[in-house]
């Protein structure tokens with residue numbers, strides 16, 4: 001890729017994803033199938049368009065890249081073999097490295113709290129996630145009324161259900177953190 005005179009951010013995107021955003025012809029099929037479209041600030045194809053136009057700050061500060069659930073629907077629907085899900089992942093990595101936050105900062109804090117649970121337990125631990133999210137955002141009383149029902153229905157466990165080899169997961173995080181330095 002380095003034989004092209006790409007902008008460094010574009011080059012990094014291509015290196016992480018293995019795909020050139022110029023490939024996208026803006027048909028919108030990815031956005032039409034995205035299950036969280038109602039919660040994103042801009043549709044996924046517009047994030048790609050920002051990249052094509054060199055509007056990196058717009059893409060990197062979009063809450064869409066943090067709302068993305070990584071379901072791969074967009075990638076499977078793309079008729080041109082571009083993979084928006086990989087792009088969302090790459091943009092999150094670059095946004096963290098550049099310390100760029102979305103307008104709605106809560107969505108990035110949720111992401112941080114989720115990853116901290118994976119790092120600590122090797123899998124998601126909902127009670128820890130909720131507690132950390134509330135501490136990070138200060139929204140201590142938000143949705144507390146639904147907590148008893150969730151406990152009773154077994155949706156939230158009291159203790160984390162850790163995996164056996166959680167050290168391997170921590171190593172993945174450590175490698176990523178060292179790469180970003």
Ligand code: SF4
Pocket residue numbers: 023024025026027028029030031045048077078079080081082083084
């Ligand atoms: S489906 Fe593919 S080509 Fe169409 S807008 Fe999305 S990424 Fe671009």
Ligand code: SF4
Pocket residue numbers: 030033034035036044067068069070071072073074075084085088
């Ligand atoms: S991977 Fe992300 S952007 Fe793609 S369809 Fe799923 S939630 Fe939407």
